[in-house]
Amino acid sequence: MLNINNNSSRLKKEILVRIARLQFEGKLADGVHNIPRELAPPNGTPIRCCMYHDREIIRHRVIARLGCGLEDYDDEKRLSEYAEAALNREKPVGPVLTVLDLACNSCVRSHFMVTNACQACLARPCLVNCGKKAIEIKNGRACIDSEKCVSCGLCLQNCPYHAIIKIPVPCEEACPVGAIAKGENGREHIDYDKCISCGNCMRECPFGAMIDKSQLVDVIKHMMADKKVVALYAPAAAAQFRIEPGRLDGALLAAGFSNVVEVALGADITASKEAAEFAERMEKGEKMMTTSCCPAYVRAVREHVPELLSCVSDTRTPMHYAAEIAKREFPDCVTVFIGPCLAKRREGLDDDLVDYVISIEELGALFVARGIDVTKAAPVPGKKIPTPEGRNFAKSGGVAQAVKAFLKDTSILKEAIIDGLDKAGMKRLAEFGKINAGTLPRTDDTPNLIEVMACQGGCIAGPSVITNPKVALSQLTKYAESGVRAS
Template identity: 35%
Template sequence: MNKSLFTERILIKVAQAIRSGKKPFDKERLIDEITTDCFADEAERESWRPIVAQRIELLLTNEGTFISHIRHACRHCEEGRRRCTHVCPTDAIIHTDNGVAIDWDRCIECGRCVDGCISGAIVARSDFARVASLLIHSDEQPVYAILAPAFVGQFGDQISPSKLKGALLQLGFNGVYEVAMAADIITSREAEELVERFHRGDKFMITSCCCPAFMRLVEKTKPALVELVSNSVSPMIALGRLLKAREECKVVFIGPCVAKKAEARRPELQDAVDCVLTFKETETLFRAAEVDVASIGEDVPMEDASHDGRIYARTEGVTTAISRAVHRIDPTINLNAVHGDGIKECMTLLKLVEQGKLAANFMEGMGCEGGCVGGPGTIIPRDEGRKNANSFAETSSAVSALDNHKAEEWMLEYGKKVNLTTGREAGTKPVEAQR
């Protein structure tokens, strides 16, 4: 059984059932349709019914732990062939006689186990069904899609940013915005914060960047270093709050990241973004709604962000953006930066920071190798994603985040109404997200 096709079939059937508007929701009929579509053998269909039922329940209720393990689906892979264990960078996956367990003290919510499990037994909490429901009523309350910088080329070589924007509008979203615009805003804030810190005698700063898995790594494994982290929220949270300051609306983040699902639920941040979809989930939503993205016209341009905001999509992009902004604000500061490319590298660098042995004054951390373009919710290879992100960045009319006039206008109009800081205080333990 192909895990991807099986998962996609469940999502499509659930979305189509929601879009039909029929009530009450006939779960048994849905289970019959999915098992019939996926399995030719009657005995196999019966054995998979409880698995399909649990997957549907997880989609519809969107409750429980951030990561769930469906015991009926687990193949109990042999030692040395357990991909979920192999891909987990913090050794949070534990195998017991009763199956898989997750050590939440070690889990950084990166989602690698979800992507790695060959049988689909490990699943992340999904907003897929909720988004499908929101879009049905988007004429009553606006629903906005905000796209992570890594979106370029994810839906096909011929799918331009303009086509994708048009397709999302056709799907039912009332507007589509680049999160890269908020990356420009956060770049400016972090550059100013870094200059201020250095002037008061601080010698090191860690960017909050856009990676919640990296932030969880710092919080859980090196809590003493939290005070070195910028107090800015992520670009996703920033844009969500700005949109909600503008009007009453719902905000859906679309990106490559499973960890963003957990970030959006953190108590101190949950006011910003209502739902999170991966690129894979979004592609399935297009299919469920029978939206042919390739046939969409090119008449709705995507022109929200600078070059530097758009390169947040890949490793070193945040460093480049902040370095350029710092140099503009205070040319006397010499930024000597390092970047962690993937959790393993980040762990090594954080250990050196803790020991005072890192010959640098600024650190960027990316939980996925290659940066966001290497996330578990992506559709295309990370090298291709990096190339696409760089190419799209070159089309921007502004290079530096400080030259993005649209971001500047949004901050002038809505900036005073929103909190773009995390509320983190040095030495305090962060509030845990609801699992």
């Protein structure tokens, strides 16, 4: 797994900071064309063949950060024109994720390769262990016949010299649902019917070629027009910073939001409704229910495990309930969900109460552009403090725990956690689907409440976090502990 702070994620944030700064100065359309030159300067060391190539790719990145689609990229159109289009846009548009063709490395198809560490030894465990007879020794080295090879990896596991390596395609490898494949030009292509917007590919592509469409420009535009812009911050957003509760609220107000609602309050509503729904379903004789707060998971069920669809809770997500609170308390406001999740951006496009969704990276860029130090912001705690359980929604296991806390009779509960929808997670999900469809037997150990989070570790490990999930977990724990227990 790529670490969170790498040159690709840094570049993303540098572009966002520059866009936000220009916009606050009222110079977005005038100054945006300078960004590629600033980030690929004449005296720098180019990443690609030359600075002109770098600049052209950055130009594409800027377009995506402006929230414009790369699908209908127009070579003739200036960045200033894209900026104008972004500033005049009424509503954000999908798809939330796209491939930046120019940045895509067109990685060679995933394969096993024999390196020159091969000694063509006497034992030849690669050859002996290959069930497909895909290996022969030629010119003093093992050779893999790609026609016969089925990528089982036995040769790699058995070579005493570590001479055989696997060359993966990182985005394809990261995608749990097989939604990414090579197009005719060798570049990657997303099948949006299969894609669950988990954001794994975006996090794992070493070339930063999987790119999300930002909505930050839209949010700043409303701030500058003095609209009531309400920040709905997810518990995973709070867990990014090492600060006392309330400071993030203060920093958000200083950054230009008019009001702040903790999404953990929405999580409390989700948990209480989900607990009631669970009790009711079990009473009706249903055997299984799953959580529904992770939109990547819900999409995974819809597109890939339809046998499980009837089990997905009908309760809405914390984001939805938090937006409901905001729209009720602050009529005519613009709601902005802030979290580390790409799938939420897609969920936001379909939820009338959620106007915009921005990532943690975008929130960070907003703070940097405005020169706000979160650690020094005056604490402005909300009027109502969520429960520890509501705040713990951001970690794996937290949602099941919260449902349990709101359940009157916990003896009926047998929970299971699917921590992360990687390929193994999808397999487990498919098994539960089969159990529900009756094609696999139900046993005494079969759970009746299944919590699923697409990101391993929970939302604190989402694709757009800025803090290592391990650190975020300890910060989340502190944040949760200061919650107020439901009486």
